[in-house]
Amino acid sequence: MSNGKVTNILIVGVGGQGTILASRILSYLALEDGHDVKVSEIHGMAQRGGSVVTQVRMGEKVYSPLISEGQADVILAFERLEALRWIHFLKKEGTIIINDQAIDPVPVIMGVQEYPDGIVERIKEKVPDTIAVNAMQIATDCGNAKASNVVLMGVLARKMGFDKEKCIRALEAKVPAKFLELNKNAFEKGWSVDL
Amino acid sequence: MKELLTGNEAIARGAYEFGVRVAAAYPGTPSTEILENLVSYPGVYAQWSPNEKVALEVGAGAAIGGARTLVTMKHVGVNVAADPLFTLSYTGVNAGLVLVSADDPGMHSSQNEQDNRNYARFAKIPVLEPSNSQEAKDMVGLGLEISEQFDTPVMLRTTTRVNHSQSFVEIGERSGDDVKPYVKDPRKYVMVPAHARGRHVVVEERRAKLAEYAESCPASRIEWGDRKIGIIASGIIYEYIKEVVPGASVLKLGMTFPLPEKLIREFAAQVDELYVIEELEPFLEDQVRLMGIEVRGKQLFSRIGEVNQRMIAEKILSVTGHRDLVNESILAAGVPEEKEIQVPVRPPVMCPGCPHRGVFYTLSQLKMTVTGDIGCYTLGALPPLEAMDTCICMGASVGAALGMEKAHPEMHGKVVAVIGDSTFMHSGITGLLDVAYNKGATTTVILDNSTTAMTGHQDHPATGRTLSKEVTNQVDLVGLVKALGINRVQVVDAFDLENLKKILSEEAAADEPSVIIVRRPCALLVKEKTVPYTIDENCINCKKCMKLGCPALSARGDAVVVNTALCTGCGLCSQLCPSGALKKEGAGNE
Numbered sequence: 001m002s003n004g005k006v007t008n009i010l011i012v013g014v015g016g017q018g019t020i021l022a023s024r025i026l027s028y029l030a031l032e033d034g035h036d037v038k039v040s041e042i043h044g045m046a047q048r049g050g051s052v053v054t055q056v057r058m059g060e061k062v063y064s065p066l067i068s069e070g071q072a073d074v075i076l077a078f079e080r081l082e083a084l085r086w087i088h089f090l091k092k093e094g095t096i097i098i099n100d101q102a103i104d105p106v107p108v109i110m111g112v113q114e115y116p117d118g119i120v121e122r123i124k125e126k127v128p129d130t131i132a133v134n135a136m137q138i139a140t141d142c143g144n145a146k147a148s149n150v151v152l153m154g155v156l157a158r159k160m161g162f163d164k165e166k167c168i169r170a171l172e173a174k175v176p177a178k179f180l181e182l183n184k185n186a187f188e189k190g191w192s193v194d195l
Numbered sequence: 196m197k198e199l200l201t202g203n204e205a206i207a208r209g210a211y212e213f214g215v216r217v218a219a220a221y222p223g224t225p226s227t228e229i230l231e232n233l234v235s236y237p238g239v240y241a242q243w244s245p246n247e248k249v250a251l252e253v254g255a256g257a258a259i260g261g262a263r264t265l266v267t268m269k270h271v272g273v274n275v276a277a278d279p280l281f282t283l284s285y286t287g288v289n290a291g292l293v294l295v296s297a298d299d300p301g302m303h304s305s306q307n308e309q310d311n312r313n314y315a316r317f318a319k320i321p322v323l324e325p326s327n328s329q330e331a332k333d334m335v336g337l338g339l340e341i342s343e344q345f346d347t348p349v350m351l352r353t354t355t356r357v358n359h360s361q362s363f364v365e366i367g368e369r370s371g372d373d374v375k376p377y378v379k380d381p382r383k384y385v386m387v388p389a390h391a392r393g394r395h396v397v398v399e400e401r402r403a404k405l406a407e408y409a410e411s412c413p414a415s416r417i418e419w420g421d422r423k424i425g426i427i428a429s430g431i432i433y434e435y436i437k438e439v440v441p442g443a444s445v446l447k448l449g450m451t452f453p454l455p456e457k458l459i460r461e462f463a464a465q466v467d468e469l470y471v472i473e474e475l476e477p478f479l480e481d482q483v484r485l486m487g488i489e490v491r492g493k494q495l496f497s498r499i500g501e502v503n504q505r506m507i508a509e510k511i512l513s514v515t516g517h518r519d520l521v522n523e524s525i526l527a528a529g530v531p532e533e534k535e536i537q538v539p540v541r542p543p544v545m546c547p548g549c550p551h552r553g554v555f556y557t558l559s560q561l562k563m564t565v566t567g568d569i570g571c572y573t574l575g576a577l578p579p580l581e582a583m584d585t586c587i588c589m590g591a592s593v594g595a596a597l598g599m600e601k602a603h604p605e606m607h608g609k610v611v612a613v614i615g616d617s618t619f620m621h622s623g624i625t626g627l628l629d630v631a632y633n634k635g636a637t638t639t640v641i642l643d644n645s646t647t648a649m650t651g652h653q654d655h656p657a658t659g660r661t662l663s664k665e666v667t668n669q670v671d672l673v674g675l676v677k678a679l680g681i682n683r684v685q686v687v688d689a690f691d692l693e694n695l696k697k698i699l700s701e702e703a704a705a706d707e708p709s710v711i712i713v714r715r716p717c718a719l720l721v722k723e724k725t726v727p728y729t730i731d732e733n734c735i736n737c738k739k740c741m742k743l744g745c746p747a748l749s750a751r752g753d754a755v756v757v758n759t760a761l762c763t764g765c766g767l768c769s770q771l772c773p774s775g776a777l778k779k780e781g782a783g784n785e
């Protein structure tokens with residue numbers, strides 16, 4: 001994070017995927033580093049399996065809690081289709097981290113629309129800095145598929161150059177003690193994914 | 196100490212720090228979390244009321260009684276509470292009362308996007324608009340002070356972006372929570388015409404005094420920058436402006452009614468181009484124009500939806516001669532939007548195992564005309580169920596069914612009102628009373644899922660628990676409905692499709708009004724582990740089960756599959772399967 005500049009991170013996914021933990025950890029890290037931070041989350045109908053978006057902005061001084069189109073430095077997408085839906089929020093030279101998982105939206109379940117093939121390849125054509133990981137698989141190997149969000153956090157933290165020790169402290173502060181070991185492990189696996 | 200808080204957490208914190216003793220609300224996005232947070236602070240009594248009107252009346256009593264009070268609601272809640280609000284403006288308060296109106300430009304979770312600043316002007320009460328969490332907290336304190344100093348209720352008007360965004364807040368101590376004595380004063384508090392005539396004079400005098408106060412209100416200020424561009428703004432828009440037009444002069448208004456006329460004139464006189472940027476109605480703009488000041492506002496910005504940073508940059512650049520003051524980087528093109536392939540939409544859906552699903556499936560099978568209401572069950576209006584004809588406001592379903600029946604007597608037996616349990620408590624009871632009183636013959640279905648699910652699972656009078664989770668008197672729905680004059684009342688299991696169909700057909704056909712209470716807790720409240728269903732080789736691919744719109748069933752490719760991670764085992768799909776292919780997991784090969 002360079003001085004005076006605001007770093008914009010857009011976290012997108014589907015209701016129930018645990019996107020909120022990622023924003024909690026990010027704001028904890030920003031706070032530790034003495035940065036200003038603003039986070040925006042829209043609740044409501046989105047809780048029922050709709051698209052969810054969390055916006056995190058950090059820097060010396062942050063005014064708006066919202067990220068404009070084309071302004072995100074990083075998009076962390078918890079699901080392929082959501083990555084594609086929000087791709088135009090990414091800066092030209094931005095980074096996108098995609099959880100290579102598909103969750104069918106209702107029109108697809110009903111068979112009235114098709115879930116597009118080759119989303120990751122499509123995004124790679126547009127964005128050279130695309131990182132696709134199967135976080136669900138990695139989390140399952142760690143013992144619980146629900147830790148996918150922390151695996152992704154590990155990938156993001158390394159990519160963004162956060163201090164690993166601080167990240168672990170953030171986890172200790174933000175996840176319930178009984179899941180801490182699992183989450184530390186998941187974070188570690190995410191951190192060591194090839195970038 | 197600083198903490199990162201949402202606007203709602205900050206308002207709750209503010210209520211605590213500034214000595215609020217009593218708080219009342221009915222849930223509604225984006226306001227709900229204020230009371231959910233406030234209830235855990237010591238020394239504050241906080242409650243859910245059955246609706247916003249009652250919440251404000253409880254607040255009125257508490258404030259007249261002498262305790263600092265907070266009442267919160269979403270924007271449309273103020274419609275419900277408007278009656279007490281307009282006369283509370285006449286009586287005034289004793290201890291401070293702040294009414295939070297959480298508006299929702301863009302309708303993230305609402306049925307309209309009314310601009311409630313108009314209520315402040317209409318009811319002649321001051322309104323404050325915070326831009327971030329720190330201001331949200333501070334303005335609770337300021338609002339209480341203004342309320343006491345000028346003897347008026349004060350509106351704190353937020354928007355979704357302020358309620359649901361987190362920013363840093365300086366944490367302080369609690370003070371000012373002594374309860375004042377209550378002093379009987381019928382000329383002030385008993386609004387019969389003779390007294391109210393006198394109070395209206397007081398209200399008009401108060402308005403003039405508040406306008407004078409507005410000139411030096413600490414929440415409003417001029418931030419001089421380059422005087423070529425001057426922008427008047429309030430709320431979240433102020434934050435956008437600081438980012439998009441960082442060099443411009445800004446008149447930031449924390450109090451937006453009454454307006455500081457002198458301050459506005461001073462500002463307007465010293466800038467070359469004057470803009471008012473605001474979401475929804477030209478509330479500030481119209482008043483500035485009435486002062487005879489030329490200003491650009493709604494000619495550039497729509498009355499519809501939210502304003503964002505890009506829009507501000509684009510609109511100002513479209514007219515200004517001073518491009519250098521606009522941060523054009525906000526318009527830099529990013530990665531192009533995906534246009535070549537269609538990205539399927541992801542609308543919200545009823546959860547797997549939702550107790551509302553079977554009711555709407557049955558209603559669609561019976562081809563009923565359904566006057567609907569607001570809650571999770573409004574999703575029954577969407578494909579594939581599509582079993583709802585109207586949704587207007589909370590409680591409207593019951594009256595609308597009666598009206599439809601009176602307009603079209605031949606539709607008897609085909610019109611059904613559907614309403615959730617929390618909504619029935621909120622404003623359905625009086626509608627049903629009307630049906631009984633005026634000899635309607637409609638059927639009302641009450642969807643009793645033991646919660647207010649839509650807004651995040653709050654308790655209400657029919658759940659038997661309070662905001663603080665204490666056990667309390669629980670409304671007996673059957674007894675209540677009977678007492679209103681409805682003789683035909685049935686209680687049905689939400690997961691028994693055959694019985695649902697039978698009872699719905701019978702009750703709709705009856706010549707007198709009826710109520711069907713459909714029971715099952717919201718799937719998200721059920722904690723016991725359930726056994727999912729699976730599909731076996733007997734599936735003939737008829738896709739009858741797919742008509743339920745359950746997200747745990749998918750018909751991707753040819754075959755129907757059950758996502759066992761999502762399935763709650765409600766069994767609706769197996770009741771529709773003609774070949775017995777859907778079975779509880781583990782029951783397959785017996």
Ligand SMILES: Cc1ncc(C[n+]2csc(CCOP(=O)(O)OP(=O)(O)O)c2C)c(N)n1
Nearest residue numbers: 223272569570571615616617618647648649
């Ligand atoms: C006047 C008003 N107050 C609050 C709301 C917000 N709101 C929408 S639906 C709802 C209640 C839903 O509860 P219920 O009727 O039990 O249905 P459920 O969501 O549980 O299915 C609330 C509080 C509103 N739309 N209008």
Ligand code: SF4
Nearest residue numbers: 545546549571717718
């Ligand atoms: S939250 Fe409850 S009531 Fe709402 S859709 Fe889900 S199961 Fe149904």
Ligand code: SF4
Nearest residue numbers: 745762763765766768
């Ligand atoms: S039993 Fe059938 S309808 Fe019920 S949740 Fe499972 S898949 Fe959906």
